[in-house]
Amino acid sequence: MTPAKLAQVVLDAAAAVFAARGLDRSLLPDSTAVERPRNPEHGDYASTLALQLGKRAGVPPRELAGALAEELGRAPGIKSVEIAGPGFLNIRLDPAAAGQLARSIVEAGSAYGRSDRLSGQRVDLEFVSANPTGPIHLGHTRWAAVGDSLRRILAAAGAEVTSEHYVNDAGAQIDKFGQSLYAAARGEPAPEGGYAGEYVAEIAQRLLAAHPGVLDLPREEAERVFRDSGYRLMLDEMRASLERFGVHFDVWFSERTLHDSGAVEHALDELRKQGHVYEADGAIWLRTTDFGDDKDRVLIRSNGEKTYFAADAAYYINKRERGFDKCVYLLGADHHGYVNRLRAIAACAGDDPDFNIEILIGQLVNLVRGGVPVRLSKRAGNIITLDEIVDAVGVDAARYSLARSSTDSPLTLDIEEITRRSNDNPVFYVQYAHARIASLLRNAGELGVDRGRDLDPGQLRHDKENTLLKRLGEFPAVVATAAELREPHRVARYLEQLAGDYHRFYDACRVLPQGDEPVTDLVRARLWLVEATRVVLANGLGLLGVSAPERM
Template identity: 75%
Template sequence: MTPAELAVAVLEAARAALTERDLDTSVLPATTSVERPRNPEHGDYASNIALQLGKKVGLNPRELAAAVAKNLQETPGIDSVEIAGPGFLNVRLSAAAAGALARLVVQAGPAYGRSETLAKEKINLEFVSANPTGPIHLGHTRWAAVGDALGRILTAAGADVTREHYINDAGVQMARFGESVMAAAHHQPTPPDGYPGEYVPEIAARIVAENPDILQLPETEQKVAFQTAGYQAMLAEMQQSLERFGVHFDVWFSEKTLHDGGAVEHALDELRKQGHVFDSEGAIWLRTTDFGDDKDRVLIRSNGEKTYFAADAAYYINKRERGFERCIYMLGADHHGYIGRLKAIAACAGDDPNRNIEVLIGQLVSLLRGGEPVRLSKRAGTLITLDELIDAVGVDAARYSLARSSTDSPLTLDIEVITRQKNDNPVFYVQYVGARTASVARNAADLGHERGEDFDASLLVHEKELDLLKALGDFPSVVATAAELREPHRVARYLEDLAGAYHRFYDNCRVLPQGDEPFTETNRARLWLNDATRQVIVNGLDLLGVSAPERM
């Protein structure tokens, strides 16, 4: 029995208790949950549903708890139900019901942990969104790992997720980038406010090699040609780096198309219809202060120039018109000011800023080697590139380490720590357990011991077996909570706890017989539990975009 199944049983027992007393069942929540007690002696799971409902229906919570307990006791798989304190329900499962979870996990396979919590919710998840003027660097990499993991977790919770990269290709920075590439092609110094770094001459050399005649064009045409070719080359390199990191975007959305395709003008018309656009001093403004922004924002300057804010408004309206019910923006640490203005755009467009738009801010990442800051990149100048990080630590170590901490706080990674094969390295700790479970299964097969089609779940009664089963049972709720709170690090921390529970089980409960010992039904049951653990490790690491090797 999973915690979710037990929660349904608790809710039905409460419904029956209210019905028997002719009390209002409309006070029942649509769903409820059960928790693991801090003290295992209090039972396997606890519920406070009687405390939630008692006052609403005019019953003493303990009296209602007694009625719920009586009905719940009749549920198959429940060994006992006790009432504690003012009306808590402490539930103990039968050994067979607890152990049956191993069967459920193995049979569900990759589907275990998935749910319909966010079913039918259409989400646009925008992350990274780097300027196409340089390589993907460490500042983008945290959101690359966390954003992709969040997309996987939201999908596992039933949402329809589109991963989107916003290409900032419509500002003055693109002209400066083109001029930098052209200067490099002519072996001239980088222009003022241009882009240094070895990647610029590399791109210039490739462009000239592919199109030698570009150097013969008139200066004005040449600037445009180098800007276009440099942009295409840089964008392709960014895409390759992200794909190498295991990050795939469904949509690469060009900011330039908003300006060239009339989207800004369309957005202006839509916002006028809502009554929040006004004209002042020759400029066109959006009255965002009506919705908590610190000042009203200019959409079109008095000289007719469109602002970045106008593109932001057009982009949001474009997303909503593409059918996305919820637009999640994952922005860098220097974008705190965007929270209020983006939410104000949603409100000015007639949307609910607390539902239709979310803005997540990620803090900075720094890189150490043996406690000392890593030197700046030779190729990118002042930055460490994503490719250099992958070369230094590998995809798995980088992704796991970036995703296992809350993005609310700055993160410091030490290359020596996250690559060493010791248990104090979290990614190794989790992957090693996954590899050990695979090794146990291989050893069983080599010895001629088959897991078989079924097992006696009531044999899993050891304290460490039950602890491991409870940990496995928590996985679906961890995934659902991580999706709801937009916190992938919850999955990583859960996997580390699960790895610890498996180690304790492995050390105390012999899975396979030794020497001439026979292969018993207890061994078979433990082999199922071993394989169930492997499946959850695989599923959990996959949500983080990390592999689960069978050998280490």
């Protein structure tokens, strides 16, 4: 019995009690939940439903808990129900009902953990959004890992998710990039405010080979060739680096298209209809202070030039007009100032900033080796690139380590620690649990031991089996909560707990027979439990974009 099914049994029992007592059934919630008690001696699961409903129904909570306990005691799969404190319900499952979860998980396979919690929501998830003027670097890499994990988790919770990379290909930085490439091709220093690093020289040489005679063109025309061709090459490199990291974007959205398509002018018209656009000092403004911003924002300067903020407004309205209910932005630590202004854009557009837009800010990440900061990149000048991180630690170690911590706090990764093959390394600990199971299942196959088609769940009575089963039952709720709170690290921390429970089970409960020992129902039941654990470990690692190895 899964926690979700048990919660429904509790709710059904409450409906029966309310009907029998003539209580107002409209007070019953649409859903409820059960939790694992901190002290296992208190039972397998606990419910606070009697406490929640008693006062509203005009019944002392402990009295209502007594009626619920009596009703639940008649439900199949429930061994006993005890009342604690002012009205807590401590529930113990029959071992057969608890063990049946192993079959449910194995039969569900890759679908186990998925739900319809966010069904019906169309989410645009924008992350990384690096300028196409240099390689993807360490500052982008955390959001690449977290953002892609969140994409997978939101989809597992039933949302329709589009992952999007906003390409900042309009404005002065692209012109500076073209000028820097031109200077590098001529062996000149980068212009003031331009781009340096070996990658600039490398791209310049590639462009010279692709465009012979480009330096013979007038400077302005040559810089335009370097700008446009260099931009495309850099974008290709960014895509390749992210794909290598396991990150795929459904949409690469060009800022330039907002201006070329008239989307900025359209957005201004839409904002005018809402009554929040005004003119002052020859410029056109958006009255964002009405919605929490610290100052009103200029949309069009007095010289007729459109601001970055105008593009931001057009981009948000474009997303909403593409049918997205929620626009989620994952921004770097230096973008705190964007929170109120983006929320204000949503409000000025007539939307609910508490629903239609979310801005998540990720803190900085530092890379060290043995506690010593890693050297700066030679190729990129003053940054550590994503490709260098992957070369140093691998995709799995990088993704897992970046996703397992809350983005609210700065993160320091030690190369030596995250590549160490020991139980002190979380990614190794979790992957080793999966590999250990795969090894056991291979051994079972070599011995001709099969779990069979039938499971006797009542065989799974050991304390460590019970603990493992309860942990496996938590997985769907963990995924749903991670999706709702936008916190992929909850999945990683759960997997570490699950791996620990499995290792303790394995040490206490021998699975395969030895010598001439017969293949018993207990052996087969434990093989079901082992396979169920493998399924959940693989599913959880998959949500983080990390492999589930068969051998280590």
